[in-house]
Amino acid sequence: MKLIYVFDAYCGWSHGFSPTLREVTARHPGLAVDVVSGGLFTGSRKVPIREFGYVQGANAQIAELTGAEFGEAYGRLIADGSFVMDSDAAARGLAALRRTAPERAVELAVALQHAFYVDGLSLSEPTTYRKVAERTGLDADAVTVAFEEPETRAAAEADFARAAELGVNAFPTLLAVDGGRADVLARGRAGADDVTSRLAAFASTPTS
Template identity: 70%
Template sequence: MKLIYVFDAYCGWSHGFSATLDEITSRHPELPVEVVSGGLFLGGRRQPLSAFGHIQRANQQISAVTGAEFGKAYQRLAAEGSFVMDSAAAARGVAALRQAAPGRAAELAVALQRAFYVDGLSLSDPATYRRLAETAGLDADAVVAAFEAPQTQAEAEADFHRAAELGVTGFPTLLAVDGGRATTLALGRATPDEVDGRLAHLGALPVF
């Protein structure tokens, strides 16, 4: 059995799920985690923050429900309003980080979201990936080169297709996959204990 985490780096609810993802991966290092970018802000949805009038209210709700932090640098970015969230660029970043450390994909996805939602950094900027790579002890030059490489765009698009093939309609979605069967463990939000309960029901964990 493995876990598949489908998220978007610019999705506030995915940011809110980070603590649960961290805890689940800490509790169950034996379960490999595949991280897939879902593609929330593509095409016509790729607009300035000011076009999404509900974001501030949504972030307040996310923080209240999950305890997620929305940092002052991000809040200044949101208040100014001109920043454009580009999920294709963020998915290239996920792919670049995943190439550098496949076994740490979940950890790096969480760090990527913190870079935006706490530190207010653009996920379209190569400097963001250099900083993340250096902090994680990865080869920063290799990560930046991968982010800028044409083939990484193909990986990002493959992620979007993968999410669709899995039937994912909202972010974040955490799936347990065993053979050809995929079971939803979380959609939008869930506590670590709720996820554990669902894993135990599948027989993936011992029940005491």
């Protein structure tokens, strides 16, 4: 059995889910977790943030319901509405980090969202991944080089395809998978206790 966490680094609700994700994985240290980028802002949705008039209101709601931090630097980054959230670049960045330390994918996904939502760093800039790598003790040069490589772009595209194959169209979504069985443990907002209960129920259900 393993978990599959489908998120988008530019998704505020995914940012709000980070404490739950950390707690669940801490409670189950032996449980493998695949972290998959969902591709929220791609194609025609890759536009200036002012086109999404709901962002500020949604962030306030996320902060109230989850306690997530939205830093002053982030506020400055998006203040004039011209910033473009590019999930293609963010997925490449996660893939570059994940490639360097696959067993730390959850930690790196959380760090990536912190870089944007708290530190106000663009996830389209190679320098952001250098900073995240340095903060998490990874080889910053290797991560920065990987961000630009074709293999990393292919890995990002594979993530989007996998999310689609799983039928995930809302972020974040946390799945439990065991062989051919799969169940949704969380979609959007959920607490660690609720997720743990659903996971226990899934694990105790006999396979057909």
